[in-house]
Amino acid sequence: MSSQIPLNELLERASGQAEAAEVYQLRRVEMPAIFSGGSLESVRSVETAGRALRLVKDGRLGYSTTSDLADGATVVRNALEAAQFGDAAAWRFPAPQPAPEVPGYDEAVERLTAGDLIALGREIVERISAYEGGGMVNVQVRRLREEVRLLNSSGLDVESRRTVLELWVLVERAREGDIFSARGQVLACRREDVDGPALAERMLDRLRWAERIVPVERGDLPVVLRDQAVLCLFYPLLFGLSGREVLQGLSPLGDKLGRRVLDERFTLIDDGRLAFRPYSAPYDDEGTPTAAKPLIKGGVLRQFLYDLKTAAQAGAHPTGNAFKREMFGGGDYQVPPLIDATNWLVRPGERSLEGVLQGMEEALLVERVLGLGQGNVVAGEFSNAIASGYLLRRGEVVGRVKGTMIAGNVYDRLRDGLIALGDEPEWVGGWLHTPAIVLGGVSMVKS
Secondary structure, eight states, X not given: OXXXXXXXXXXXXXXXXXXXXXXXXXXXXXXXXXXXXXXXXXXXXXXXXXXXXXXXXXXXXXXXXXXXXXXXXXXXXXXXXXXXXXXXXXXXXOOOOOOOOOOOOOHHHHTOOHHHHHHHHHHHHHHXXXXXXXXXXXXXXXXXXXXXXXXXXXXXXXXXXXXXXXEEEEEEEEETTEEEEEEEEEEESSGGGOOHHHHHHHHHHHHHHTTSBOOOOOSOOOEEXXXXXXXXXXXXXXXXXXXXXXXXXXXXXXXXXXXXXXXXXXXEEEETTOTTOTTOOSBOXXXXXXOEEEEEETTEEOOOBOOHHHHHHHTOOOOSOEESSSTTSOOOTTXXXXXXXSOEEEOOOXXXXXXXXXXXXXXXXXXXXXXXXXXXXXXXXXXXXXXXXXXXXXXXEEEEOXXXXXXXXXXXXXXXXXXXXXSOOEEXXXXXXXXXXXXXXXXXXXX
């Protein structure tokens, strides 16, 4: 078997045939333990290794990828051929810039064996299955180690590594005339930040809340968005804050920099330098240092997100938000860098959620919705069926709601309909740290 070509040698080959070049390498080892219907289905180790090459030839961008670390000729040739039809590259690969260390590796995660993962998953299965009104329990426990190195012809040579431990739970309960499901996830870099029993107890609470189905008599209830349901707000916001949509004239925020666009209590920060978070890194996947920056501060729009291309087009600075992943996760070395969030932090409110809700006769708590990304998200619209929603009276859950949709515009509701922000933020999807958000004026219809 041929030995792999060193990264610097591959960069030299590409640079010798182009004006500029960049080489990205990913090495990933992950082990998922999967339980289906409460029984262990599989546990295996999966390794990924690959490289991506970007180069600029005759002012145009070429891109190619390979999983063959011993073959440098093919990946260079493919990138040169792609450059003949590539976009104009009116920007440069970044030169070396200082960035603080961003810890993301935990040896305790690295040491977890297949037996450890199985034990974690089995404990969750047993806790939930012991509930008499439970259902089918599906669990995935996944550990991951990832190493990234990036070099370019401007002299940049940076690398980072991280571990990730993920717990994912789906509970499905079918009864005559009714199907209910509850989902939960924990995603973190350190073993100490992942609490399996706590996640199981949260799932049990949802099963208990769902025992009774109640009607929603009013269509003007305050809506409490928590857990996955908050993404129906932040999914459109990412589009609105993306420099790509701004340049295309699609973002409703495009001409509002420096103006108040949301309620003055709303502050949103993008921070790629938080220690031991899965979406943190000292540099993005183009070599731009990440940073902590307010996007919206006190309701005032302060910053858009840019990669190298859109920053050059806008006459702005890249913000360290170009990553080889699909929006909010996924992807690998084969995906070109795209604008995405790092860690989004929503400043919490000053009153407890319990205190806010106790002052309301009724409210609708929504924890999970269906159809994220459907509708005119670029304009800020959301319209989603409720997958997990509960009716509250004076802050107490009285039952589960069925067959209801919520709809509205994220900019309108966060500007004119924000009732309160809870005081205890939680991580959603590993990247969004937000308190519960209480909104008025959200449309509710029977689905």
